[in-house]
Amino acid sequence: MAKWEELEKKYFMGTFKRVPGVFVKGKGARLWDENDKKYLDFVAGWAVDSLGHCHPVVVEAITKQAQTLIQTSNQFYTIPQLQLAELLVENSCLDKVFFGNSGVEATEGAVKLARRYGKLKLNGAYEVITTLNSFHGRTLAMTAATGQAKFQEPYLPLPIGFVNVEYNNIEAIKVATTNQTCAVMLEPVQAEGGVNMPGDNYLKEVRAWCDQQGILLILDEIQTGIGRVGTLFAYEHYGVEPDIMALAKGLGGGMPIGAIMAKNEASVFVPGDHGSTFGGNPVACAAAYATLKFIIEHDIAGNAKNVGDYFMVGLKKLKQKYPFIADVRGLGLLLAMEFSSNIAQSVLLDCLEMGLLVNQLKPNTLRFIPPLIISNGEVDEAVDILDKALAAVAH
Numbered sequence: 142m143a144k145w146e147e148l149e150k151k152y153f154m155g156t157f158k159r160v161p162g163v164f165v166k167g168k169g170a171r172l173w174d175e176n177d178k179k180y181l182d183f184v185a186g187w188a189v190d191s192l193g194h195c196h197p198v199v200v201e202a203i204t205k206q207a208q209t210l211i212q213t214s215n216q217f218y219t220i221p222q223l224q225l226a227e228l229l230v231e232n233s234c235l236d237k238v239f240f241g242n243s244g245v246e247a248t249e250g251a252v253k254l255a256r257r258y259g260k261l262k263l264n265g266a267y268e269v270i271t272t273l274n275s276f277h278g279r280t281l282a283m284t285a286a287t288g289q290a291k292f293q294e295p296y297l298p299l300p301i302g303f304v305n306v307e308y309n310n311i312e313a314i315k316v317a318t319t320n321q322t323c324a325v326m327l328e329p330v331q332a333e334g335g336v337n338m339p340g341d342n343y344l345k346e347v348r349a350w351c352d353q354q355g356i357l358l359i360l361d362e363i364q365t366g367i368g369r370v371g372t373l374f375a376y377e378h379y380g381v382e383p384d385i386m387a388l389a390k391g392l393g394g395g396m397p398i399g400a401i402m403a404k405n406e407a408s409v410f411v412p413g414d415h416g417s418t419f420g421g422n423p424v425a426c427a428a429a430y431a432t433l434k435f436i437i438e439h440d441i442a443g444n445a446k447n448v449g450d451y452f453m454v455g456l457k458k459l460k461q462k463y464p465f466i467a468d469v470r471g472l473g474l475l476l477a478m479e480f481s482s483n484i485a486q487s488v489l490l491d492c493l494e495m496g497l498l499v500n501q502l503k504p505n506t507l508r509f510i511p512p513l514i515i516s517n518g519e520v521d522e523a524v525d526i527l528d529k530a531l532a533a534v535a536h
């Protein structure tokens with residue numbers, strides 16, 4: 142540990158606040174550190190390892206593709222990206238897809254697409270309305286889209302064309318809409334910003350407003366999509382359809398991949414408008430195809446719903462037992478526990494000690510984003526460890 146910590150300090154830009162733990166091996170919902178200590182992983186690569194670590198279908202897809210063809214370029218056709226495109230389109234309400242390598246490339250590309258739409262169909266409208274406490278990624282433009290001062294202030298001035306308004310407030314969107322507005326971009330559930338849940342009708346109201354104004358609705362499903370919230374996409378749960386959707390995180394089963402998806406009417410890119418060298422890479426696409434196919438065929442979203450509901454019951458029991466738990470919330474396997482004071486880090490470290498990995502979202506909030514293949518038994522184990530960690534801070 143000490144040696145790796147030193148190397149990090151000496152050679153790495155100090156962007157990450159690391160939790161002590163050097164992980165060398167994973168299988169299912171388990172990780173092993175360099176001392177062979179075993180952990181239950183409720184972080185899952187930040188909601189990435191949807192099928193857990195080193196799932197056999199993902200390993201096989203990667204291995205086979207890596208032995209066959211690793212990369213050419215988008216000058217040519219390659220088969221894995223086309224198979225993945227078909228699978229995504231045939232299982233969603235969107236018609237077309239573009240592949241990048243990360244979440245932020247998907248949101249940034251989605252905004253570029255909306256701006257093209259604005260230029261072509263809305264008299265040059267270019268502004269995108271986003272919400273406070275959202276998270277859309279780390280490029281300069283997506284920092285402007287992300288409605289959180291702590292991400293924006295270090296980089297001022299930011300690119301123009303974004304308005305951040307209160308979440309869960311349809312009036313705020315209405316007031317912010319002008320003849321320069323081309324789109325509204327939202328996370329169905331605000332994930333990084335606190336696992337903030339939308340009101341019952343919020344997304345439907347936003348959809349209706351966008352329809353009335355003739356502007357686009359972009360859903361950032363980078364974290365909520367691919368089964369995380371108990372349906373393949375969160376838009377299904379909330380009964381709305383986006384015009385454009387951003388995907389990444391859980392899509393690749395651990396491999397880096399992102400996707401912009403759009404309905405035909407919004408799919409206005411023509412050759413030269415957008416591109417990517419690595420986007421649609423055969424190995425990443427083969428991994429994503431295997432992941433998505435497994436999720437669909439084995440109803441892994443259904444498992445996320447059932448196990449997520451079961452986990453929520455356990456979290457609510459803990460809330461009853463410990464009065465300093467202010468709230469537990471979430472959907473499917475995107476769950477959070479908020480405390481009435483800033484004890485999240487201390488609970489996290491106690492859990493780590495006892496072999497459970499959790500994520501600190503804020504000084505007073507923990508997030509639980511385990512692999513979607515976990516069982517009730519593994520949830521019992523996690524709740525048990527949480528119980529002990531909470532008992533320790535209660536004293």
Ligand SMILES: *Cc1c(COP(=O)(O)O)cnc(C)c1O
Binds near residue numbers: 333363
């Ligand atoms: C993680 C995340 C992003 C950014 O994805 P990266 O792969 O880190 O660029 C954007 N939007 C949402 C909702 C996310 O959860």
